[in-house]
Amino acid sequence: MRVLAIGIHPDDVEISCGGTVALLARRGDEVVILDLTRGESSTNGTPEERAREADEAARLLGVARRFNAALPDTGLRSEEPDQVRAVVRFIRAERPHVLLLPHADDPHPDHAAGGLLSRHALFLANVNGYLTEENGRRQERWRVPRALVYNGRKEVRPDVVVDVTAVHEVKLAAIRAHASQVGGGEGALATPLSDPRFLPVVESRDRIAGRRVGATFGESFELLAPLALSDFTALVPPGT
Numbered sequence: 001m002r003v004l005a006i007g008i009h010p011d012d013v014e015i016s017c018g019g020t021v022a023l024l025a026r027r028g029d030e031v032v033i034l035d036l037t038r039g040e041s042s043t044n045g046t047p048e049e050r051a052r053e054a055d056e057a058a059r060l061l062g063v064a065r066r067f068n069a070a071l072p073d074t075g076l077r078s079e080e081p082d083q084v085r086a087v088v089r090f091i092r093a094e095r096p097h098v099l100l101l102p103h104a105d106d107p108h109p110d111h112a113a114g115g116l117l118s119r120h121a122l123f124l125a126n127v128n129g130y131l132t133e134e135n136g137r138r139q140e141r142w143r144v145p146r147a148l149v150y151n152g153r154k155e156v157r158p159d160v161v162v163d164v165t166a167v168h169e170v171k172l173a174a175i176r177a178h179a180s181q182v183g184g185g186e187g188a189l190a191t192p193l194s195d196p197r198f199l200p201v202v203e204s205r206d207r208i209a210g211r212r213v214g215a216t217f218g219e220s221f222e223l224l225a226p227l228a229l230s231d232f233t234a235l236v237p238p239g240t
């Protein structure tokens with residue numbers, strides 16, 4: 001199984017669905033992260049620091065590869081053809097079975113734009129007449145079988161909750177790896193992430209999600225398209 005998780009900034013995947021990424025990677029799935037921007041407009045941390053932190057977090061999560069599309073931070077535009085094309089190119093190159101997408105309804109303008117941009121790219125990746133190239137060769141179209149939207153600053157409708165209890169410590173360690181963002185170290189300017197209450201909020205959110213499925217910690221996802229079923233076996237827990 002190949003899974004591609006798209007984030008806007010280099011810490012978004014960790015904060016929103018890092019537990020799911022870590023869990024799938026431990027299961028043996030090939031998980032790839034694509035960060036759309038280098039976070040060069042961040043209040044804290046340089047792009048170089050952030051790239052090092054992202055690499056360390058990727059190592060902790062156990063992902064196969066992590067890429068950065070280097071699209072402009074604070075300049076993401078879903079209607080910008082070159083930006084959409086860059087994301088389509090990644091989707092067609094990685095050919096994921098499952099795509100984890102940012103929530104398009106988010107008060108952060110880059111997150112909102114990145115969510116929409118990802119959805120446009122998801123659609124266009126399967127359009128045969130939409131041309132992209134890789135190493136001078138035309139890429140084949142790719143239909144992503146399943147797309148799941150993860151939480152942003154607004155909660156998604158919890159259609160799916162992944163039990164991440166077994167890897168929750170890994171998720172928190174991967175978030176802490178972004179020390180320029182969550183450390184609140186010397187000289188750091190105040191942001192929602194540098195606030196010492198930030199990690200407890202992430203933990204609380206994950207506890208509430210987990211509670212919905214009888215787990216200690218969970219991560220919620222919204223389905224972009226309905227699940228097709230021919231019988232109800234998948235709806236009933238095994239052994240009941």
Ligand SMILES: [Zn+2]
Pocket residue numbers: 008009011012111
């Ligand atoms: Zn972000």
